[in-house]
Amino acid sequence: MAEIKQVAVIGAGVMGASIAAHIANSGTPVLLLDIVPEGAKNRNAVAEGAVAKMLKTDPAPFMNKRAATLITCGNIEDDMAKLGKCDWIIEAVIERLDIKQNLYRKIDEVRKAGSVVSSNTSTIPLATLIEGMPDAFAGDFIITHFFNPPRYMRLLELVSNGATNDGVVDMVAAFADQKLGKTCVVCHDKPGFIANRLGVYWIQAAMVEAMDRNLTVEEADSVIGRPFGIPKTGVFGLMDLVGLDLMPHVQSSMAGALPKSDPFHAIYRESDLVSKLIADGYTGRKGKGGFYRLNRENGGKVKESVNLQTGEFAKSEKARLESVKAAGKDPRILMQSPDKGGKYGRAVMAKTLAYAAFIAQEAANNIVDVDDALKLGYNWKTGPFELIDEIGVDALIAMLKEDGIAVPPLLERAAGKSFYKVEDGTLHYLAFDGTYQAITRPDGVLLLEDIKRKSDRILGNRSASLWDIGDGAVCLEFHTKMNALDGDVMAIIKSAIRTVKKQYKALVIYNEGSNFSAGANLGLALFAANIAVWPEIENLVETGQSTYKALTYAPFPVVAAPSGLALGGGCEIVLHSDAVQAHGETYIGLVEPGVGLVPAWGGCKEMIRRWAENPKFPKGPMAASAKAFEIISVATVAKSAYEAKESLFLRPDDGITMNRNRLLFDAKKRALAMVEGYEPPEEMTYRLPGESARVAFEMAVDSFYRLGKATDYDRVVAGELAKVLSGGDTDITTELSEDDMLELERDSFMRLARNPGTLARIETMLLTGKPLRN
Incomplete structure (x- = not known):
């Protein structure tokens, strides 16, 4: 069967438009058609209005607003001929059989031979939909039942019957799997499917x-x-x-x-x-x-x-x-x-x-x-x-x-x-005939849950584990609540570095929890602060700094494979990796200001580094620091892996995997491809603008404060962040090492950690899950 390179969606209601948006997320051009409103001057108003609305919708149907440019809007009176260039045509109109079949006859007049036509119906059987249609049309027709919202719901139900041509379901399933990130479930043509x-x-x-x-x-x-x-x-x-x-x-x-x-x-x-x-x-x-x-x-x-x-x-x-x-x-x-x-x-x-x-x-x-x-x-x-x-x-x-x-x-x-x-390390299911059948994974799918059934971990404790994933690669997994990072995680990272250095080729940091990591364990930090064991807090900060730095300069490739939340310390571990293979639904950011702190496991220095090294960004000591301040001070969170590239939480050449089940395989492949000739990066030195930049940053925050967009304590936190990103009591004539930058981060973090305003923010976040605007 042909490859799907262009798709059409007919019906720009909430569901149809959202399907079109997610197909555009995959980088595939989409034609979105709907009716011509009676008396309308703009004959494409319905489709164009749907795209405009989606650009303002939260949660966003688009992974990146640029994806909207891949949608061409039109109408079913003027633009049906354009369907002749499409490989897959999706009908998402009202659940009325007469309207659907009338549309199918018009589609069949213009579509190219072998193009797939599908309905997003959830209530009308396939046999009913194709009744009376030509055999050639019936052979290329299936049901593709997306779940709402299409970007976020991973299920796609596929329905065919005896009239469906061989290969039709496989072609759509392959595209939906690898490009749209869907788990495709083949259903029988029965009411409600599964x-x-x-x-x-x-x-x-x-x-x-x-x-x-x-x-x-x-x-x-x-x-x-x-x-x-x-x-x-x-x-x-x-x-x-x-x-x-x-x-x-x-x-x-x-x-x-x-x-x-x-x-x-x-x-x-x-x-x-x-x-x-x-x-x-x-x-x-x-x-x-x-x-x-x-x-x-x-x-x-x-x-x-x-x-x-x-x-x-x-x-x-x-x-x-x-x-x-x-x-x-x-x-x-x-x-x-x-x-x-x-x-x-x-x-x-x-x-x-x-x-x-x-x-x-x-x-x-x-x-x-x-x-x-x-x-x-x-x-x-x-x-x-x-x-x-x-x-x-x-x-x-x-x-x-x-x-x-x-x-x-x-x-x-x-x-x-x-x-x-489980038999011989393989999961089996009970088939309808009463026998047990082994569960097999598609090519390109590697799951840590399968690895765990077949082998013992290399090393680990209650917070993290190291697993052999084959071919000389190992996987570091966090498994705390929300995959929060603590001293035990740091201990395993350090042990993993020694182990990989001696026996393996590459390290992948990945887990199969809902979130990569929500950051440092705030509960432990609050407990330590409440009993004033400040040396313990400072020790955890120093341990995190030295551990992440050791990851960056390890003599082997380190690839982070985040999915879900990668916040605070979770973001910083991504920033310190050689490369990233991220799931498309990765939500990443340095959110420490929201709990009254500054990033102190190297996040500040790494953001300056990324913007300073970006060839498309202006040079000069002020530019990179100002951009890092702009991003960190408001606790920016990228709401997809594509958005993360805009903030440089991900580099331009970092990879994105749409299907969650393919993430570990892709990350392992990326890590092993880096092994031959691998050299760790060189340590960076920093020349930062000093006092003038700090004052400028604080003035910017003051203007937000006067507009009511920043609180009293926001100014305190931003002041400490400004000290770090401007280089402290230095100027452009002074060369700062990475360790100097880490010391600035640590000093500001500890000053804030002792402040009652920060403790109130941490306590509120732990109790309510929401930031305190003090």
Whole structure:
């Protein structure tokens, strides 16, 4: 099959436009078409308006605003002929069969032979969509069901049938995998496919059971949350996020499409409360609120929730259920608890997991695809069959029988066994025929979780580990909460440097947590400050400085492979690496000013270095320092790997991997490619502008203060940052070494660490997760 080099999206609504934006994120040109508004002077107004809106949307559909230039806007009256140059044409119009099929006939008149046409539908079967269409069109047609928002949701469901030509699904899947970062799950042509078929059942069961059992929304969300590895939004928070007005449509569509024998009908009913909330404008976060709202009366900001029985709002109260407290992260303990939380959790999740077993063979090729669909489409930490293994297959069967729920044949076949098991270091899953099949990874996918099943770590402690990833490369992994950095991490980094120097070729710094690293462990820092053990704090700063410097000048390549948050000390470890292979969704920055500190593990000196060495940036002692001050003083965070290059958190030649599952493979490949002839960088010397620059920086902050954009304590923190970036009590005639710069960072950090304003900021961040504007 041909390679996909140009894509068209027809339908510039929220979903269609966002799909176009994410395709543009991959560097692929996109044609975005929609209708011509009646009487419009600008015939492309709908598509152009959608792009303009997305440039202002947060979270941003674009990874970089320059990606928007890859979208060509048009309309379906004047520009259909342009589809003839496209390799993939995506239909994302209203869910009406007559409108879709009329559009398909127009597409078929102009598209080139072999181009793929797909629908983003989530409700209409493929067989229905292609009914009456020419065989050639049907052969090139599939369903590509993106999840909203397309940039951030990694699941893409692909649906084909017997009419689909060989290679069509593979071509789209390869592009979506490597260019869009998607995990592609092939689904059977059944209602709801996989994720929504099971997800909608789960939401309906949770809502009905909460109402029938007289739970509060807070209680329900606390139960259907952490104990089951489900995001803390639970169910009612999730409906607010997705939109209450969407749910009745999806649920009624599911009810209409499923046979009467399907268990969905036993729990499906329309909700008068939901209808009333929607009618009153409570459509979720996009409206006035939903099951939760913020009451802003009298200038306040009070979180409220709706009473599921009366429909009245009242102040939201934190749920305090013994079952949730006792269970922690153990779903089996919760489901066996006698209080109302335990009974609710069992009623919802036992039904849901049984339904997963009921639909699996009908909807999917295997249980792995069902688990991936729920993990990536609904953000479950563990998929339904992984969850059944945690509870115990036999324990779940016993619960179902006790509660009078039919045990699906797939679950019965698993009795006495588990759905997953490890044999000879390889993970296997239970196939529908009752045999165990090995899980294989696509070429270019290397997962640390697989490495761990096959080998023991080289060295490690409670905070970090070193793993052999083959071919002379090793991987340094953090595994603290949020991958925060502490003394134990530093110890392993130093040990890793000695080990790699003796026995290996290259080091990759990577982990498979949600975040690369949220920075230094602020809790430890606050504890040490509260008991005034200042030498311990200064020692941690010095240890971090010496450790990161040792990484930079190690006699072998060091490649950082960040994903998710890389903040503060996490950003600084990236700055000290020889090269970076970043996941596209990397959010990186030196955020220390937000907690009343300055970067002190070399972040200040490295930002000056990067801007001073950038051939496209003005030269002179003031320019690099001023740019570093501009970036660090406001705690700039790049919201993608592409944005990170604009701030030079990443260098222009650092790599970006779109698919999270391919990141370690790409980072290892990059590190090994650097081995031959590797020489560590030369130490840099600094000539900084001194007092004049410090005064200029402080004046800039004062102007923000007068405009109300900076606080009193912002001025204090910025003053210390200005001292570091200007070179302290020196001027351009003095040559500063890297160690001199590190001493400036350390001195300013310690002065701020002793200040009550900084301690208040750290405490507030730890308690609320939000910065204090003191």
